[in-house]
Amino acid sequence: MSNQNQRELPRDPAVRALIQQAQRMQLSRRRLLAGAGGLGLAAFLAACGTGGTGGNAGNSTAAAVADMSESDKNVFWANWTLYLDYDDEAKNYPTLDEFAKRTGIKTHYAEDIDGNDSYYGKVQAQLAAGQDIGQDIITLTDWMAGRVIRQGFTQELDHANIPNIKNLLTGLQDVDFDPGRKNSLTWQSGYAGIAYNKAKYPKGLRTVSDLWNPDLKGRITVLDEMRDTMGLLMLDNGVDISSGWGDTEFAAATDVLSKQIANGQIRQVKGNSYKEDFISGDAIAGIVWSGDITQMNFENDDQWEFVLPDAGGTLWSDNLMVAVASPRKSNAEKLMDYYYEPEVAAQVAAYVNFISPVQGAKEAMEKIDPELMNNPLIFPSESDLAKAHVFRSLSAEEETNFNSQFQTSIGA
Amino acid sequence: MTSTVERSRRRKNRGPQDLRSEEELVAERRKGRVGLYLIIPGMAVLALFFAAPVMVLLGMSLYARPPGAEIGEFVPALEFGNYATVVGAYWEVFLRSFLFALIATVAALLIGYPMAYLVAVRLRGRQLMQGILLVLLIAPFFSSFILRTQAWKQILSDEGPVVTVLRAIAILPADGHLTATAFAVVCGLTYNFLPFMMLPIYANLDRLDTNLLEASGDLYASPLTTFFKVTLPLSMPGVFAGTLLTFIPAAGDYVNAALLGNNRDTAMIGQIIDSRFFKVVDYPGASALSFILMVLILALVMIYIKRFGTKELF
Numbered sequence: 154m155s156n157q158n159q160r161e162l163p164r165d166p167a168v169r170a171l172i173q174q175a176q177r178m179q180l181s182r183r184r185l186l187a188g189a190g191g192l193g194l195a196a197f198l199a200a201c202g203t204g205g206t207g208g209n210a211g212n213s214t215a216a217a218v219a220d221m222s223e224s225d226k227n228v229f230w231a232n233w234t235l236y237l238d239y240d241d242e243a244k245n246y247p248t249l250d251e252f253a254k255r256t257g258i259k260t261h262y263a264e265d266i267d268g269n270d271s272y273y274g275k276v277q278a279q280l281a282a283g284q285d286i287g288q289d290i291i292t293l294t295d296w297m298a299g300r301v302i303r304q305g306f307t308q309e310l311d312h313a314n315i316p317n318i319k320n321l322l323t324g325l326q327d328v329d330f331d332p333g334r335k336n337s338l339t340w341q342s343g344y345a346g347i348a349y350n351k352a353k354y355p356k357g358l359r360t361v362s363d364l365w366n367p368d369l370k371g372r373i374t375v376l377d378e379m380r381d382t383m384g385l386l387m388l389d390n391g392v393d394i395s396s397g398w399g400d401t402e403f404a405a406a407t408d409v410l411s412k413q414i415a416n417g418q419i420r421q422v423k424g425n426s427y428k429e430d431f432i433s434g435d436a437i438a439g440i441v442w443s444g445d446i447t448q449m450n451f452e453n454d455d456q457w458e459f460v461l462p463d464a465g466g467t468l469w470s471d472n473l474m475v476a477v478a479s480p481r482k483s484n485a486e487k488l489m490d491y492y493y494e495p496e497v498a499a500q501v502a503a504y505v506n507f508i509s510p511v512q513g514a515k516e517a518m519e520k521i522d523p524e525l526m527n528n529p530l531i532f533p534s535e536s537d538l539a540k541a542h543v544f545r546s547l548s549a550e551e552e553t554n555f556n557s558q559f560q561t562s563i564g565a
Numbered sequence: 566m567t568s569t570v571e572r573s574r575r576r577k578n579r580g581p582q583d584l585r586s587e588e589e590l591v592a593e594r595r596k597g598r599v600g601l602y603l604i605i606p607g608m609a610v611l612a613l614f615f616a617a618p619v620m621v622l623l624g625m626s627l628y629a630r631p632p633g634a635e636i637g638e639f640v641p642a643l644e645f646g647n648y649a650t651v652v653g654a655y656w657e658v659f660l661r662s663f664l665f666a667l668i669a670t671v672a673a674l675l676i677g678y679p680m681a682y683l684v685a686v687r688l689r690g691r692q693l694m695q696g697i698l699l700v701l702l703i704a705p706f707f708s709s710f711i712l713r714t715q716a717w718k719q720i721l722s723d724e725g726p727v728v729t730v731l732r733a734i735a736i737l738p739a740d741g742h743l744t745a746t747a748f749a750v751v752c753g754l755t756y757n758f759l760p761f762m763m764l765p766i767y768a769n770l771d772r773l774d775t776n777l778l779e780a781s782g783d784l785y786a787s788p789l790t791t792f793f794k795v796t797l798p799l800s801m802p803g804v805f806a807g808t809l810l811t812f813i814p815a816a817g818d819y820v821n822a823a824l825l826g827n828n829r830d831t832a833m834i835g836q837i838i839d840s841r842f843f844k845v846v847d848y849p850g851a852s853a854l855s856f857i858l859m860v861l862i863l864a865l866v867m868i869y870i871k872r873f874g875t876k877e878l879f
Contacts, residue, residue: 564828
């Protein structure tokens, strides 16, 4: 890029994007509108306007962004809620403070993401136009990570800046949505399985079919995340969800889902808010995420039991990626590298209770909380991992069809 | 109608030289450009924040998805089939949304009118009481819409007080519940839009001339007759505004249905638009649904105004 770009640009992503656009002399009217960013109308106009160009726009402009990490000692990170060690008393994130002390880089951490779909809907237009969204690192689940990488919304990582990538668990080193981990790095992983209230349902559950027991009528919730709920239902039907299934298997599982919704067995299909139904007692059992149960048990006297069904559960990961047009890529890479130090990873795992993707974190946990070393939901055993399956990648066509069928069967 | 006296007084104010007739003046005013200039800012706001988005919405609703397209990729087209598809799939949801909104509007009227009457008429002159009551009625609505709805989930939950009592007196069966039902959704709608019903009625009743009520009594009307023959007809503009302000947002609401409803028979159109837009990433389908919703609401409101409308809204 020209020297002009080296000049310090305003921090506000919308203004910054506008200036960069102008510098590139590509200032079409539509892009100017999209550059106004925050304005919903403009974003919507852009969402419609750039729909036709797909991901290519992102790719071409990505190369044009200069990395200003040297002069700009900040990094902006969008993540999900309750997903980083937080000190309630000091009101800070200890690992981030340590990172700042070591590198002089200040991390602006935002709990901006409360759903893959909604976050995609929010930033898609700007990313497609190749603009800075004001976040350098975004954290999305496998399938959505696959989508944004395919659409050219992320920057390729320089592994030379992330030497600790060697600590990535072997099973996660090569994933089908990002071969060789060129654009993404695992943040945390977890299972979707089933859980029940131990006091209210002492019999317990072993399989997904047990959720359809008549004595649980109207007290079941399942997740509105298609891959988790449908994955578990298909596994229960004996399908290997990691490969080789198609419309028939999917339809068989939606039949089960529709039937159990229609007869009132399933009370509600929900996202994160299913936790409130467990706590209020409206739901006694259901399809859930593993880490939630650990956290809820911690706060509510150990009321629930998480089970990976005999037929298996789903294994998902959230992935760190550098957004296209982020001008602070090496800062972002430094941050990723830092969180792949086993000691730091253990500190995070002790708080978030999801599966740490970092080799050596288990050993490092000994100094923090030796009890957690034996928590199978943070450091799973080989036999647990053998029961956890990854939902296979879907083509754009399949994804649209399956999403549509799933939404229809949950009445939305 | 202005009286002749008034008219001549006005004419005097214009000054002695101005001897043109009223009609001439009106004609001149019509010709004048001032009025036109005055409406320009308003029209500009409308064009920017209403007409432009509607046109974008309409355009988007006709986009097509080319075969093998990436998710979220659509090309400009005139795909009227989008409308047929969404109407075929979701006409029941439209009906349900309007039905729920209608029930909630009637319920809000039945609850809101007496409240407004109490504060505006019965407590007239007792300003402290009026003030306190108004604040109490409005205060809950200072908190977030979502939080209020969440609170209802707790109140109506299976282990909560309402369900426990209803089960004890056998109004609800032992395994019956209130959350995740159509009943809960309508309750949520009624509660959340109650202020929009109450405040216009209050504003109207506040100006009600109580001498008229006395006069009605002097003419031997019973209190009930007075209410139906005097109070209610005079407050119709408030009722009219209140019902519109309740019905329109209620029909498009999705928070209540999402939080208090189930996945079987309570979905409202707002939820469907949300899921088509964000989950399925079907922008044309979501746009078509939004456009249909807008047209239907507009049509319903027009019919309502034609049938029951009064000239004076507030």
